[in-house]
Amino acid sequence: MHRIRFHGRGGQGMKTASRILGSAFFLEGFEVQDAPRYGAERRGAPIFAYVRASKKPVYERGIIDNPDLIIVADDSLVPIPVANVLAGVKPWSTILINSSESSDTWRKRLNVSCNIISLPIIDNNGDNGSLVRQYIGVACAGAGAKLLGAISAATLEQAIKQELSRLGDNIVSENIDKALTSYEMAAKETDVIVAEGEEISAVNYNKPDWIELPFEKARFSAPIIHAGLTSSKVKTGLWRTMRPVIDHEHCNHCWWLCGCFCPDGAINIKDNSPQIDYDHCKGCMICLAQCPPHAIQAVSESEALKNESGGACDDT
Numbered sequence: 001m002h003r004i005r006f007h008g009r010g011g012q013g014m015k016t017a018s019r020i021l022g023s024a025f026f027l028e029g030f031e032v033q034d035a036p037r038y039g040a041e042r043r044g045a046p047i048f049a050y051v052r053a054s055k056k057p058v059y060e061r062g063i064i065d066n067p068d069l070i071i072v073a074d075d076s077l078v079p080i081p082v083a084n085v086l087a088g089v090k091p092w093s094t095i096l097i098n099s100s101e102s103s104d105t106w107r108k109r110l111n112v113s114c115n116i117i118s119l120p121i122i123d124n125n126g127d128n129g130s131l132v133r134q135y136i137g138v139a140c141a142g143a144g145a146k147l148l149g150a151i152s153a154a155t156l157e158q159a160i161k162q163e164l165s166r167l168g169d170n171i172v173s174e175n176i177d178k179a180l181t182s183y184e185m186a187a188k189e190t191d192v193i194v195a196e197g198e199e200i201s202a203v204n205y206n207k208p209d210w211i212e213l214p215f216e217k218a219r220f221s222a223p224i225i226h227a228g229l230t231s232s233k234v235k236t237g238l239w240r241t242m243r244p245v246i247d248h249e250h251c252n253h254c255w256w257l258c259g260c261f262c263p264d265g266a267i268n269i270k271d272n273s274p275q276i277d278y279d280h281c282k283g284c285m286i287c288l289a290q291c292p293p294h295a296i297q298a299v300s301e302s303e304a305l306k307n308e309s310g311g312a313c314d315d316t
């Protein structure tokens with residue numbers, strides 16, 4: 001499996017870079033996962049985005065902590081601890097740094113036993129300032145695509161068109177130009193091809209050193225409206241336009257995630273099954289989004305009322 005992590009600053013297009021690389025992998029026939037991870041939500045703050053790609057189903061989830069390729073869009077991030085650029089670097093990893101300083105300089109500076117490639121992919125502080133900066137993400141995606149050896153220039157171009165088409169032809173063509181320039185630069189400056197990392201089996205997974213808390217009996221831990229006075233009396237369920245309906249055949253009685261996440265305490269556990277209090281369910285559908293086996297469906301309230309034979313709303 002290919003595991004790639006982009007590091008940059010807010011506003012440098014790391015999310016777009018991961019999407020473009022993800023789409024390019026997908027077009028090449030890979031299964032793909034790509035996602036950004038933000039720290040502080042502001043321009044200039046360190047962020048990272050990651051991509052997993054494999055010809056087999058991708059079962060791994062979460063942050064990549066064993067990257068094959070780390071792409072650093074902004075070399076000023078490398079010494080910043082919170083940016084965590086070197087997290088999980090292994091001897092077989094490759095770090096591609098967008099920098100005007102040489103690979104040797106970075107090797108000495110970082111003193112890590114992996115492959116380090118420094119390329120002036122795009123000038124962060126160039127004369128044309130923000131005009132250049134908006135292309136950092138796409139340029140890094142272009143150089144990274146070449147190093148991975150699995151994405152052709154034509155596929156990269158197609159992925160950019162797909163991802164950025166809403167921005168108009170001129171912007172798309174500028175981005176393609178920047179990406180292909182850095183793709184060619186990587187081809188010219190290095191013959192490194194970053195190999196796929198090994199599949200990791202869940203059997204070998206080492207749990208973090210966390211504390212196991214015993215699972216309380218659901219009837220004591222399930223949320224319910226405890227506050228007296230108005231909350232139990234005001235029928236907030238009248239606000240609802242969509243109604244969550246539990247398919248009890250498919251409910252696998254997980255750890256009552258629906259009830260735990262319901263912001264209104266409108267799901268209680270009765271007879272070992274979740275029951276929705278429709279008098280107080282506001283129809284936010286958070287329970288639906290949380291249910292692991294997708295056992296909760298959204299039904300339009302008017303449709304549900306039409307189908308009801310009368311009496312209190314209940315899904316049982």
Ligand code: SF4
Nearest residue numbers: 262281282284285287
């Ligand atoms: S739709 Fe919202 S309010 Fe209603 S039961 Fe689900 S989580 Fe609670």
Ligand code: SF4
Nearest residue numbers: 251252254256258291
């Ligand atoms: S989250 Fe889904 S599976 Fe879990 S208890 Fe609720 S309905 Fe059942």
